[in-house]
Amino acid sequence: MSAPFGRRLADAVAARGPLCVGIDPHPPLLAAWGLTDDPDGLARFTDAVVDALAGSVAVLKPQLAFYERHGSRGLAVLEDAVARARAAGALVLLDAKRGDIGSTMDAYGDYLRPEHPLSVDAMTVSPYLGPGSLQPAVDTARQQGGGLFVLARTSNPDAGTLQHALVGGRSVAQVVVDTVRGWNTPGWVIGDPLPAVRDVAGRLGPATGSFGVVVGATLREMDLDLDGLSGPILAPGLGAQGGSVADLRRLFGSDRAVVPTVSRDVLAAGPDPAALRVAADRWTAELAG
Numbered sequence: 001m002s003a004p005f006g007r008r009l010a011d012a013v014a015a016r017g018p019l020c021v022g023i024d025p026h027p028p029l030l031a032a033w034g035l036t037d038d039p040d041g042l043a044r045f046t047d048a049v050v051d052a053l054a055g056s057v058a059v060l061k062p063q064l065a066f067y068e069r070h071g072s073r074g075l076a077v078l079e080d081a082v083a084r085a086r087a088a089g090a091l092v093l094l095d096a097k098r099g100d101i102g103s104t105m106d107a108y109g110d111y112l113r114p115e116h117p118l119s120v121d122a123m124t125v126s127p128y129l130g131p132g133s134l135q136p137a138v139d140t141a142r143q144q145g146g147g148l149f150v151l152a153r154t155s156n157p158d159a160g161t162l163q164h165a166l167v168g169g170r171s172v173a174q175v176v177v178d179t180v181r182g183w184n185t186p187g188w189v190i191g192d193p194l195p196a197v198r199d200v201a202g203r204l205g206p207a208t209g210s211f212g213v214v215v216g217a218t219l220r221e222m223d224l225d226l227d228g229l230s231g232p233i234l235a236p237g238l239g240a241q242g243g244s245v246a247d248l249r250r251l252f253g254s255d256r257a258v259v260p261t262v263s264r265d266v267l268a269a270g271p272d273p274a275a276l277r278v279a280a281d282r283w284t285a286e287l288a289g
């Protein structure tokens with residue numbers, strides 16, 4: 001088994017800064033790069049991003065949908081790119097947003113196994129079949145040293161329609177956060193009372209948990225209690241969706257283990273590898289400032 005994902009993420013962030021760059025080869029972006037919307041264009045795009053950034057950013061986050069739409073040849077492109085990205089030192093977070101009943105969730109969790117053709121360090125998952133439905137993937141993550149990021153309070157404008165709904169006095173998003181907090185506490189199982197808060201600051205450090213939440217950088221205000229999460233917060237919505245580094249500070253303060261993720265704002269700088277690096281470095285510098 002690899003070292004736990006939370007530990008590996010903390011090491012990567014310490015060495016490279018917290019930036020995650022999303023690899024989202026959507027058709028207008030392929031066209032803007034002068035590439036065809038087919039597996040060949042997809043491979044050129046993906047290889048360029050991996051070659052430019054896998055040696056310098058902490059996390060790369062390929063969006064599975066953009067590979068699946070090209071069928072088996074698209075998945076082959078991704079398998080090759082993921083292996084090269086990991087070999088170059090980047091952690092790979094597969095943006096799959098999967099969630100299903102136990103036996104199927106078990107199969108989705110296989111992305112975290114080293115023998116999977118598309119083996120990754122972590123994946124995004126959706127909790128809307130109930131937090132307990134994700135347990136098989138939690139078990140696999142624990143066995144294999146993988147990580148999960150659970151959708152809690154997403155960056156899209158109508159996210160609150162469901163995520164603000166109240167369940168026993170807590171919002172659905174808060175139930176998700178509290179569940180993930182429990183996963184980061186060994187020995188806790190779904191249904192038990194919540195464990196005592198052990199790491200109020202939730203800082204990245206040796207004790208950082210491998211289970212994170214997704215909370216958009218586009219929120220008008222922080223409407224979640226994230227104290228004691230003891231795991232990372234993936235924060236999408238920067239750049240193209242309007243979020244800024246100032247929004248990150250306003251929403252999360254400076255003590256939380258935030259992994260800001262940017263796709264289009266960096267990718268638009270391509271295909272020149274140097275320009276891609278400059279765009280990513282600009283975010284890294286602003287995050288450090």
Ligand SMILES: O=C(O)c1cc(=O)[nH]c(=O)n1[C@@H]1O[C@H](COP(=O)(O)O)[C@@H](O)[C@H]1O
Nearest residue numbers: 022024063124154155236240241262263264
């Ligand atoms: O899980 C995600 O990464 C994600 C969660 C969320 O709340 N909002 C969100 O935009 N994303 C992903 O982030 C990527 C878009 O990033 P931008 O191009 O930077 O806006 C897409 O792959 C989305 O699926």
